[in-house]
Amino acid sequence: MATQTALHSPSTDTGGRSVVIRGQDVGKTFGGGAVVALEGASFEIPKGAFVSLVGPSGCGKSTLLRLISGLIDRTSGELTVHGKPVSGPHTDVGMMFQRATLLDWRTSLENVLLPSEITRTPTRADKDRAAELLRLVGLKDFLFAFPSQLSGGMQQRVALARLLQTGADILLLDEPFGALDEFTRERLNIELMRIVAEVGATTLFVTHNIAEAIFLADQVFVMTPRPGRIVEIVDVPFERPRPLSIQTSPEFNALVARVRDLFGGVH
Amino acid sequence: MAVQEIAGVTAPPGRGLSIGQRRALTHAAIFISLIGLWEAASRLGWLDPLFYPRPSDILVSFWLIYVQNGNVGWNLYVTLGLVLAGWVAGSVLGVGLGALVGFNPLVRRFLKPYVIVLEATPRIAVAPLLIAALGFGAPSKIAIIMLVCFFAPFINTLSGVVNVDPGRMELFRSLRASKLQVMRKLVLPDAVPVIMAGERLALTAALSGALVAEFIQRDQGIGSMILIYTRNLNMASAFACIFTLTIVGFLMFKGMELVDQRVAYWKNEAGLKRVSDRRRARAQAEGVI
Numbered sequence: 090m091a092t093q094t095a096l097h098s099p100s101t102d103t104g105g106r107s108v109v110i111r112g113q114d115v116g117k118t119f120g121g122g123a124v125v126a127l128e129g130a131s132f133e134i135p136k137g138a139f140v141s142l143v144g145p146s147g148c149g150k151s152t153l154l155r156l157i158s159g160l161i162d163r164t165s166g167e168l169t170v171h172g173k174p175v176s177g178p179h180t181d182v183g184m185m186f187q188r189a190t191l192l193d194w195r196t197s198l199e200n201v202l203l204p205s206e207i208t209r210t211p212t213r214a215d216k217d218r219a220a221e222l223l224r225l226v227g228l229k230d231f232l233f234a235f236p237s238q239l240s241g242g243m244q245q246r247v248a249l250a251r252l253l254q255t256g257a258d259i260l261l262l263d264e265p266f267g268a269l270d271e272f273t274r275e276r277l278n279i280e281l282m283r284i285v286a287e288v289g290a291t292t293l294f295v296t297h298n299i300a301e302a303i304f305l306a307d308q309v310f311v312m313t314p315r316p317g318r319i320v321e322i323v324d325v326p327f328e329r330p331r332p333l334s335i336q337t338s339p340e341f342n343a344l345v346a347r348v349r350d351l352f353g354g355v356h
Numbered sequence: 357m358a359v360q361e362i363a364g365v366t367a368p369p370g371r372g373l374s375i376g377q378r379r380a381l382t383h384a385a386i387f388i389s390l391i392g393l394w395e396a397a398s399r400l401g402w403l404d405p406l407f408y409p410r411p412s413d414i415l416v417s418f419w420l421i422y423v424q425n426g427n428v429g430w431n432l433y434v435t436l437g438l439v440l441a442g443w444v445a446g447s448v449l450g451v452g453l454g455a456l457v458g459f460n461p462l463v464r465r466f467l468k469p470y471v472i473v474l475e476a477t478p479r480i481a482v483a484p485l486l487i488a489a490l491g492f493g494a495p496s497k498i499a500i501i502m503l504v505c506f507f508a509p510f511i512n513t514l515s516g517v518v519n520v521d522p523g524r525m526e527l528f529r530s531l532r533a534s535k536l537q538v539m540r541k542l543v544l545p546d547a548v549p550v551i552m553a554g555e556r557l558a559l560t561a562a563l564s565g566a567l568v569a570e571f572i573q574r575d576q577g578i579g580s581m582i583l584i585y586t587r588n589l590n591m592a593s594a595f596a597c598i599f600t601l602t603i604v605g606f607l608m609f610k611g612m613e614l615v616d617q618r619v620a621y622w623k624n625e626a627g628l629k630r631v632s633d634r635r636r637a638r639a640q641a642e643g644v645i
Contacts, residue, residue, distance in 0.1 A: 158530055184530045190523040194545050194622045196635050198644075206541065207531045216644045232645060233636040235628050255531065 106135035109259060109291045110157060115166035117152050122164075125316035126152040130166070132310065132322060136258075139285060139292045141302035142310045143348065149317020150295045150310075154261045157293065158182050170259065180208075183257035187264045189244035191236040197223055197247045198232045204255040215254075222250040225284060242266075242273040249281070253288060260285060260292045267296070275333065278305055286329065299348050304336055311351045320351055409592035417596040421581075428581070428600060435566050435577040436604070438494065442501025443562040447555060450506040454513025454551075459539065464518075475511075479503045480568055487572065497569035504565030505558040512554030516547025549620040556612045563605055 115130040127149035134140055142150040155161045156168060159178040168175045170182065183204075191200045198219055205215040223232055226246040236244055245265060252260060265281075266274040282305060285292045296302050302309050309323040325344065327335055335341050373381070391411050397403045398410040405413075421428040457464050457471075483500045490496035520543055528538050570579025578597055585594040621627030639645050 160526065160530060178530055178532050180532065182530075184527070186523055186526070188523050190521070190527045192524070192542070192545070194548075196632060198639065199635070203541070204531050207528075207533045207537055213642070213644075216639075216642070220639075220644055233632045233639070235622055235632060237622065238628060238632075 106137065108133045109136045109138075109171060110134040110293075111167075111169045112153075112157075113167045115153070115156060115163050115168050117149070117156060117161065118164045127156070128316040128318050130319050132319065134291060134293070134308075137289055137291055138308060139282070139294065139306045140308045140310060141306035142293060142295045142312060143297065143299055143302035144312030144317075145297060145314055145352070147314035147317065148312035149314070150312050151263055152317060153310075153312075154184070154263050154293060154295055157259075158184050158261050160184075180255070181257055182259040182261055183252040183255040184261045185245075185248050185252045185263065185265045187267045189236070189241075189248040191244055191247055191251075193236050196233045196235055197228060197239070197250075200236070200247055201250045201254050203251060219250070219254055222253050223247070225253070225287070226250045227280065240273075242269050242277060245269065245277065249284070253284070253290075258290050260290045262292065262294045264295050264297070274301075279333070281305070282329070282331070299345050300336060300341075303341065303344050303348065304331065309348060311348055313352060323348060406589060407591060409595055413592040414595045414599070417590075417592040418599075421593055421596055428578070428597070431576055431578050431581050432600065432604070435570065435579065438497050438501060438566045438569065438577065439559075439562045439608075441494075442498045442565060443505055443559055445498060446502040446504070446506035446558055446562065447509050449502060450509030450554070450558065451513045451551060453506075454510045455517055455544075458514045458517025459543075464514075471511075475507065479507070480565070483568065483572060492573055492575070497566065497573065500569040500572075501562050501565035504568075505561040508557035508561065509551065509554040512550045512557075513547060516550040517543055520546060549616075549623055552616045552620055556609070556616065559608055559612055560605070563601070563608065567601075 111133050113131050115127065116125070117127040118125050130149070130153060142153060144150055152161070156163050157170065157175065159175050159182070162176065170179065192203070195203070198216075201219040201222060202211050202215060205211040205219070220232060223229060226249050228243060228246050228250070231239060231243060231247075236247070239247065249265070262281075266277045269277065278301060281294075294302070294305055303323075303325055306325050309325060310319050311321045311323060312318065313320050323344070327341070394403075394408075395411050398405050398408060409417075457467055480500070480503075482503060486499045486503070487496045490499055524542055524546075525538070528542055533541070566577070567579040567582075570577040571583055574580045574583055578601060582594050582597045585591070585597065617624050617627055621631045636645075
């Protein structure tokens, strides 16, 4: 079925793990073809992988995320999640955005319960899980706080717990900590790695920070704009868990330099 | 966000009075001076006592209409009943129509010209027609009030429903929420504060509407009292009625503020704390934590 020749890079070796998301020549145009947001994206993402999508504005990274989530429809190519073609929003994926988009009139616990409420009347187990997830993201003392009483970083933690509450095994994170300060972002990145490893989720993480992309991921999709394309898929060899200190290692910096080179004159 | 900010002014040391006390004293002094000036101007013949009764006369009239004649009680009751009925009717109409129009882009497009026309027309101008159609009495008065006060809830509900944060909308879409769920769990709660602001305006409008309706029909109510006292050149009693309305208006406004703080609890500190405590207590009772 999968014609290997269509792949941009041979580095999509799944290492024997099953493929969760597969794209082949995926394209998206807006305005009846006037704007090419994404072109010829081919990739395979194995189960439990952490993939970073990095590139400048307009490279189609958010578009790719929205295509996978089913929030928008592709104009060409094939895109499957768990072997099924994507058409419309589906429950296999959960999304998180740069803004926490919490509901101001709900406590943290109630915000996290929202995904359960959408599918059914929340059970006792749902409530326990929501409380558990808030503990997991480090908010055990803020179960009954309202969003306006939380800092930006804490609001994103609630959003992450809400994302996990969906039970989706694929997490799509669109610059989730992009609006936070450097220190908070670094802390949350580390916790994010711990948490997704703990729940065993497959994660796609959009960022425009090269070092952050490499630090977090098993694979980095390097993307360039006009038209939006995946120019290369870079494997990240570092062992997990990764301490912050690897960011100062020569190997890490060599990888950063390599990715930066791929952007050429674009950045 | 709309969290109240209290200016952090610290009281400078002085004469053993807090800044609040000194402000209260200043207010009282200004008020008494103004009243005294009015009284003096009237007694010295600078003001025509026929049209500008003395404060002392107004005070006597308060005694008359509240105690000696006691006619203000029943009339106030009638007016407030009208205000309440008209306000509730106008709110139901306004919020209902606003939600309907807000949720339905097609209805919105075709209804918009009529809304603009309605907004440009002074709605009180229709009052005589309503009386012609519904006859004298409470129904036509309530209809007038409804017409006068429905617009603020309508336009606020409409804008509250239409201006939903796109990020939140996308969240609900990604969770595959139904239209009804989007409405109940996102759009309506989100619109509550702005709807409440509309209701506040509507209540003020309803009081004015009731007075106009009573001016026209002149049978009972505070509005009729004012009209009749004025015709009899009993300006002091008319002023007593007007000041009564000042107090009523103030109390209604304060009451509305209290309701607003409870309903839109997430917009004020006290509300956040109160509801947060309640939710915690409930969760503890359920054993979630």
